[in-house]
Amino acid sequence: MDKAQNIAIEPLSKVLGARIVGLDLRLPVDDSSGDVLREAFSYYSVLCLSDQEIEADHQADFASLFGKVDRSPHRPTDNPNERQSTRGVMYVSNIKRDGKHIGVLPDGEMHFHSDGSHRENPYRATSLYAIKVPNSGGQTMFSNLAAAYDHLEEETKKRLEGLTANHVFNYNKTRREDIPKNAEAYAEHPLVRTHPITGRKSLYLSRLMTARINGLEEKESEELLLDLLDHCESPEFVYTHEWVPGDLIIWDNRSVNHARKDFPREQERLLRRFTVSEPGTSDDEV
Ligand SMILES: [Fe+2]
DSSP, rough: OOOOOOOOOEESSSSSEEEEEOTTTSSOOOOHHHHHHHHHHHHHSEEEEOOOOOHHHHHHHHTTSSSSEOOOOOOOOOOOSSOOOOOOOOEEEEOEEEEEEEEOGGGGGGGOOOTTSSSSEEEEEEEEEEEESSSSSSOEEEHHHHHHHTOOOOOHHHHHTTEEEEEEOOOTSGGGSOOOTTSSSEEEEEEEOOTTTTOOOEEEEOTTTEEEEETTTTHHHHHHHHHHHHHTSSGGHHHHHHOOOOOOEETTTTTEEEOOOOOOTSSOEEEEEEEEEETTSSOOOO
């Protein structure tokens, strides 16, 4: 095996995340470095590489190190600076050009969630690259769901054993009362999941997308969900990332939730997103 490029790993916070130093993603990542990145990704859940001057193809290549990059187009890019060959790219933005939004910015993102949890096969990872960020606000918060699970009372851990919950597509809703109970796009997942690489257990639920725990009365389900959601979102489990243009982040949707902070609408924010799926799964889900 070839020698890994000169990579340094620096923790971003006490709770999760690491900064990867020493890689220029305009250049190919060698096999050993790929192994180092994948191990750090599983262990730290969030990786940040700063000062990257990359185009969409570079970001897609980077995301491919962690699984299958979704190649089906989410929506037209409307961005003349991007190479036409790139598919599967989505822009997260409030910017308008010629009266048209060049990306999406649903309000629901401001609640913690895990991308694609409404799918039978949720996204393994999500990658965001910061092109333009506001002077204030617009940070992304990450919550460590494995640490949140570890800190539950033993009694609660027992209560959660074997329980599943329904997750729905809810990005345009901002209140839990508006969660559609009979949404077309929904999936049932265990409330506690075991990470396939680290073997760590974590909670799997979110304020934005988890509608209800199966097998419990509606009131009991909502009370338990709200208790668990408050617990997951307590500051001791959360890292807040202040974006700088050139930051590339990839996070593990199996072990962290994320949420965007609000920002002044007159300021511009533009991030480029790729999702990473489990290999062998279909691109056809909503
Ligand atoms: Fe998201």
